[in-house]
Amino acid sequence: MGKITAVSPLAPAAFPELPVIDGVTFAAAQAGVKYQGRVDVMLARLVPGTTMAGVFTRSATRSAPVLDCQAKIGLDGATGAAILVNSGNSNAFTGRNGVASVQAITKAVSEQIGLPQDRIFTSSTGVIGEPLPHDRIIAKIAELEGAQTATGIADAARAIMTTDTFPKGATATATINGKTVKIAGIAKGSGMIAPDMATMLVYIFTDAKVERGLLQSMLSELTDSTFNCITVDSDTSTSDTLLLAATGASGVEVTEAKGAFRDALNTVMLDLAHQVVRDGEGASKFVTIEITGAASDADAKVHGMAIANSPLIKTAIAGEDPNWGRVVMAIGKSGALADRDRLSIWFGDILVADKGWRNPDYKEDQGANYMKGEYLKIRVDLGLGSGQCTVWTCDLTHGYISINADYRS
Amino acid sequence: MGKITAVSPLAPAAFPELPVIDGVTFAAAQAGVKYQGRVDVMLARLVPGTTMAGVFTRSATRSAPVLDCQAKIGLDGATGAAILVNSGNSNAFTGRNGVASVQAITKAVSEQIGLPQDRIFTSSTGVIGEPLPHDRIIAKIAELEGAQTATGIADAARAIMTTDTFPKGATATATINGKTVKIAGIAKGSGMIAPDMATMLVYIFTDAKVERGLLQSMLSELTDSTFNCITVDSDTSTSDTLLLAATGASGVEVTEAKGAFRDALNTVMLDLAHQVVRDGEGASKFVTIEITGAASDADAKVHGMAIANSPLIKTAIAGEDPNWGRVVMAIGKSGALADRDRLSIWFGDILVADKGWRNPDYKEDQGANYMKGEYLKIRVDLGLGSGQCTVWTCDLTHGYISINADYRS
Numbered sequence: 001m002g003k004i005t006a007v008s009p010l011a012p013a014a015f016p017e018l019p020v021i022d023g024v025t026f027a028a029a030q031a032g033v034k035y036q037g038r039v040d041v042m043l044a045r046l047v048p049g050t051t052m053a054g055v056f057t058r059s060a061t062r063s064a065p066v067l068d069c070q071a072k073i074g075l076d077g078a079t080g081a082a083i084l085v086n087s088g089n090s091n092a093f094t095g096r097n098g099v100a101s102v103q104a105i106t107k108a109v110s111e112q113i114g115l116p117q118d119r120i121f122t123s124s125t126g127v128i129g130e131p132l133p134h135d136r137i138i139a140k141i142a143e144l145e146g147a148q149t150a151t152g153i154a155d156a157a158r159a160i161m162t163t164d165t166f167p168k169g170a171t172a173t174a175t176i177n178g179k180t181v182k183i184a185g186i187a188k189g190s191g192m193i194a195p196d197m198a199t200m201l202v203y204i205f206t207d208a209k210v211e212r213g214l215l216q217s218m219l220s221e222l223t224d225s226t227f228n229c230i231t232v233d234s235d236t237s238t239s240d241t242l243l244l245a246a247t248g249a250s251g252v253e254v255t256e257a258k259g260a261f262r263d264a265l266n267t268v269m270l271d272l273a274h275q276v277v278r279d280g281e282g283a284s285k286f287v288t289i290e291i292t293g294a295a296s297d298a299d300a301k302v303h304g305m306a307i308a309n310s311p312l313i314k315t316a317i318a319g320e321d322p323n324w325g326r327v328v329m330a331i332g333k334s335g336a337l338a339d340r341d342r343l344s345i346w347f348g349d350i351l352v353a354d355k356g357w358r359n360p361d362y363k364e365d366q367g368a369n370y371m372k373g374e375y376l377k378i379r380v381d382l383g384l385g386s387g388q389c390t391v392w393t394c395d396l397t398h399g400y401i402s403i404n405a406d407y408r409s
Numbered sequence: 410m411g412k413i414t415a416v417s418p419l420a421p422a423a424f425p426e427l428p429v430i431d432g433v434t435f436a437a438a439q440a441g442v443k444y445q446g447r448v449d450v451m452l453a454r455l456v457p458g459t460t461m462a463g464v465f466t467r468s469a470t471r472s473a474p475v476l477d478c479q480a481k482i483g484l485d486g487a488t489g490a491a492i493l494v495n496s497g498n499s500n501a502f503t504g505r506n507g508v509a510s511v512q513a514i515t516k517a518v519s520e521q522i523g524l525p526q527d528r529i530f531t532s533s534t535g536v537i538g539e540p541l542p543h544d545r546i547i548a549k550i551a552e553l554e555g556a557q558t559a560t561g562i563a564d565a566a567r568a569i570m571t572t573d574t575f576p577k578g579a580t581a582t583a584t585i586n587g588k589t590v591k592i593a594g595i596a597k598g599s600g601m602i603a604p605d606m607a608t609m610l611v612y613i614f615t616d617a618k619v620e621r622g623l624l625q626s627m628l629s630e631l632t633d634s635t636f637n638c639i640t641v642d643s644d645t646s647t648s649d650t651l652l653l654a655a656t657g658a659s660g661v662e663v664t665e666a667k668g669a670f671r672d673a674l675n676t677v678m679l680d681l682a683h684q685v686v687r688d689g690e691g692a693s694k695f696v697t698i699e700i701t702g703a704a705s706d707a708d709a710k711v712h713g714m715a716i717a718n719s720p721l722i723k724t725a726i727a728g729e730d731p732n733w734g735r736v737v738m739a740i741g742k743s744g745a746l747a748d749r750d751r752l753s754i755w756f757g758d759i760l761v762a763d764k765g766w767r768n769p770d771y772k773e774d775q776g777a778n779y780m781k782g783e784y785l786k787i788r789v790d791l792g793l794g795s796g797q798c799t800v801w802t803c804d805l806t807h808g809y810i811s812i813n814a815d816y817r818s
Binding site: 318 | 469536537539540733734738746765810
């Protein structure tokens with residue numbers, strides 16, 4: 001872990017009470033992969049009949065466990081499944097040895113719990129380019145198998161943390177034909193967070209029964225407007241993995257991509273995505289960026305991410321400076337369509353720039369006062385069309401520098 | 410100016426001795442646009458027969474002076490020309506008032522020195538979105554006209570500074586058919602510096618005689634491998650302007666886009682580009698990133714800029730951490746072609762990663778020792794083809810945060 005151990009000021013008051021999801025059990029252990037004195041490996045077991053869906057980093061240098069998961073996620077399997085995750089070492093850029101480590105771990109889990117190897121999914125998160133000491137993980141598999149409990153999800157959330165300052169969990173329920181299904185998820189991530197990928201480790205579980213293709217299409221669609229709309233530092237991990245498992249243990253079947261289940265899943269995904277931003281390395285402000293009036297939704301996202309990733313805007317926010325000129329700069333550089341003389345900008349509800357010119361009624365004091373808040377909204381209307389997008393980010397502070405200038409030391 | 414006034418540790422020992430360029434004179438004055446107690450406006454006069462070329466920001470929200478320069482730069486003019494630049498206010502995102510300010514200033518200069526208004530080029534740099542108090546500039550034009558001197562270029566370099574910690578100048582000569590021509594240039598820029606644009610204010614003067622079309626084509630070509638290959642923070646200004654004026658006063662004509670003149674021009678442009686990086690806000694290290702073996706030169710530049718703009722790499726450099734895993738991450742996320750198992754990485758001459766795997770002979774101490782230097786080189790070979798590119802950047806330090814969290818205060 002880095003040297004910064006204070007919990008983010010934007011952290012939730014407490015880890016949420018997550019319900020038991022029938023059909024899945026958890027355990028965590030101290031394998032000492034890198035960190036000492038804390039849990040760093042978790043195993044989740046899923047009952048036969050579970051369907052799985054996944055979204056993964058599109059990095060060209062993605063890690064061995066990601067490639068392994070991708071090869072397996074599209075397979076149907078009636079046998080149940082397991083997910084094993086370690087923190088401290090990402091097993092990325094480890095060449096053939098990395099593949100061998102994944103093989104060794106999945107084989108060991110397979111033998112321990114009696115499932116086919118192609119139903120064992122693994123993730124690794126931490127330092128890149130160091131050999132994974134997989135023997136330390138394998139030595140804990142029997143213990144992880146023996147300690148399985150339906151209530152172990154909070155420990156699992158802690159085991160997957162790296163520079164995170166708090167464990168991340170979220171839950172929601174959906175009522176389908178009068179019956180309730182439950183969803184609970186956990187996530188890790190606070191740096192190397194950027195759009196267009198799953199961008200972190202996330203594991204979501206539900207007791208609903210959902211056919212694999214439908215589960216995957218819902219997950220992919222909702223990823224676009226949740227995890228792919230957040231950014232901490234514009235950097236993209238080689239290891240990002242989002243797995244969704246539907247155990248079917250409730251006996252309640254979801255048969256359409258719209259409705260209560262989708263909405264509940266969206267709630268959990270958005271909550272976890274926001275928690276990742278709230279734990280952004282060094283973050284002191286949570287910023288919502290809302291783009292409207294763009295030529296298209298795609299253009300709106302390009303503009304939103306240009307703002308969210310601009311170091312000059314993120315440092316201005318850290319300094320509580322209502323520097324809307326830098327918002328103009330980011331819109332101008334984004335590459336998406338913009339017309340300076342149709343552009344309007346709000347900080348919260350305060351109109352600061354109105355169609356290409358400073359709002360004459362705007363007083364700098366208003367903006368400066370608004371910027372003192374912890375939860376800020378910047379809205380930009382392009383005045384060109386109906387394209388829109390909302391993205392989320394945090395500020396760029398001395399804390400980010402401190403954490404990342406010596407993460408490995 | 411921001412609150413950080415210490416000179417960059419990467420600054421040259423002194424401002425270079427710039428030669429007189431026959432055909433151009435300079436003066437600087439204190440107009441009090443924003444800064445007090447320092448020169449903040451400069452006027453350069455160019456003799457009849459001068460040809461001009463320019464490169465400008467491609468920002469969609471570019472400033473009124475940039476739009477005005479772009480409209481004029483392609484015109485032939487036998488009358489001579491003038492360049493007026495102010496610092497402290499960029500006259501960007503100022504709508505119709507911004508256009509009116511440019512009109513007022515260029516008209517006043519035109520009347521004062523007796524040149525057509527379409528031969529008066531202006532630039533403004535500083536805060537975005539504030540009305541330009543152009544009357545303060547106009548009030549100084551007679552003084553600027555009266556104080557013109559052939560040796561005033563160093564004062565001009567100081568007048569255009571904003572968050573710069575040192576004035577930037579460079580010079581070179583070329584021998585053409587046994588006769589010498591001189592080139593001298595000045596630049597400002599230390600934040601909001603990113604590729605694919607001219608990205609700062611630069612003014613270069615030569616006494617060579619060069620036809621306008623040839624001058625423009627050389628300038629555009631050399632911009633691609635100099636100013637467009639540097640980045641401080643990935644942000645792109647609305648005001649960036651690069652003007653090159655050839656007075657012809659030496660009587661020596663340049664007739665081809667290759668050879669000694671082009672080489673000397675390249676020397677001046679690269680020197681100024683490097684000085685901008687060396688004055689990068691908060692910079693403590695100057696970093697050369699050399700990409701070889703890419704599928705194409707364009708891909709090499711994408712990879713190079715992904716590394717140069719990565720906050721995680723820039724903070725690792727600040728922390729003197731040889732964190733080559735983050736280089737792998739940046740290559741992976743860049744979007745250009747890469748094959749993890751062909752990728753090799755050097756820090757200086759130290760091979761740290763060899764075709765997708767940590768070099769077994771590499772010792773962390775070697776890398777850590779190398780990172781203590783002020784001038785660092787990261788080389789990546791993709792192992793795919795012959796595409797190559799070199800880009801330059803600086804590290805990301807607490808200083809960048811300090812400067813930008815309260816630039817306007």
